[in-house]
Amino acid sequence: MNDRFLYQARPKIRDEFADSLYAELTRPRTSLPRPLAKIRSRSTALRFMGLLALGLAIIAACAYHVLRPTYRNVGDIWVYEISVRYVPPLLSGHPATAEAPTRIPLSDALAMLDFPLQLPAWTPDTFEIYSNNQVIAPSGPPYRTIFFYWANPEGDSILLVARRFEGDYAGQVSGPRGSWRQVTIHGHPAVLVCGAFPPPSASEVTLPSVQPSIQRWDDTLGLTLVWVEDNVFYQLETTGDYIPSRDLIRMADSFE
Amino acid sequence: MRNSSDHPGEEDDWRSVYEQMLPRVYYFFCYRVGDDCLAEDLTATTFEKAWRGRKRYRKDRAGFSSWLFGIARHVAADYFRLRKEDLPLDAVVEKASDPPVEEAVQRASDFERLSVLLLRLANQERELISLKYGADLTNRQIAHFVGLSETNVGTILYRAVNKLRAEWETEG
Secondary structure, X not given: OOOHHHHHHOOOOOHHHHHHHHHHHHOOOOOOOOOHHHHHOHHHHHHHHHHHHHHHHXXXXXXXXXXXXXXXXXXXXXXXXXXXXEOOOOOOOOOOOOOOOEEEOHXXXXXXXXXXXXXXXXXXXXXXXXXXXXXXXXXXOOEOEEEEEEEOOOOOEEEEEEEEOOOOOOEEEEEEOOOEEEEEEOOXXXXXXXXXXXXXXXXXXXXXXXXXXXXXXXXXXXXXXXXXXXXXXXXXXEOOOOOOHHHHHHHHHOEO | OOOHHHOOOOHHHHHHHHHHHHHHHHHHHHHHXXXXXXXXXXXXXXXXXXXXXXXXXXXXXXXXXXXXXXXXXXXXXXXXXXXXXXXXXXXXXXXXXXXOHHHHHHHOOHHHXXXXXXXXXXXXXXXHXXXXXXXXXXXXXXXXXXXXXXXXXXXHHHHHHHHHHHHHHHHO
């Protein structure tokens, strides 16, 4: 078979190409070599850079969309959607000396409130109200915010915060996306948040210079239920998994 | 005696392997894509991939030349795939109605003439020509690569070369 023409027609390989390619291949590198052909072709390099920039922009946009805190409106309540991770601020100097909250008996507290307060007719088993040790905050009278505690013999507690508000802003509750859901209390839209950030460790509390560690949202660390009724913002909180969400909702539904 | 191109494991051998294999890879691409500048780019890509993967190459799996031309075939396939994606519709139309081939052949260099003739071949024929006359592989090695019998490879090559030679002589 006469195929000499095939050999005769082919071009001679350029010496400078062979030498430069060999030098490029064997050049010591500290990182992965870039594709030679790609950097040789300007259009390919530009396309590569464009795709890289586009990819980074998409990643940044997705990260921003996923991570940025957002507000969502549920009835009169704002839900502040936060990240599942949280870095507490580094404490420095001396702790602030806040004015001690006022503790007064329940009957006195109710008398000094400037709004009619509803109380639950039903509480989970063994939980009882601390009738003589209520906390009123932060100033008054007349008081606009009141804290109530219910506790059981095991030391578990349920906290109620009730606050009268004026204007459009009732209040907000925080939780990562997926940690909360809308429920109904007395026909009003309400928000139930499952979980919380773990409390700071003892060393972080007692040693202000200790860098706080990153906290991750824990779905088992209690429940928060908020709703609005008659211009009063109600917030029921538990700090563990000792009360199921249906009981907390039942307790809220029994307010009268 | 072992062929040095089949044992490039130590970096000391790389220079001699490179010198031996570079023309084969380059000519493989020359025949495959019909463009000497593009052939340099694709050759560089192939050697770069081989250089980066030289630690992964296992001597017992296949000869170095087979491994290297396996890479080269993938590089070529990638190139054709990307070119197909990039080619705008009007370019396709222009290309289809293009060839004043005879005119081009007249004024082209030998390689450009050959490239034009190679473009007339079927893709499989062109690949076999590239592997045979560019990569300098045997019919058996080519058959292993492309999944045909050795006889088939020989037959296709025989017909393709005869066709090319006839056109070469006619248009020369």
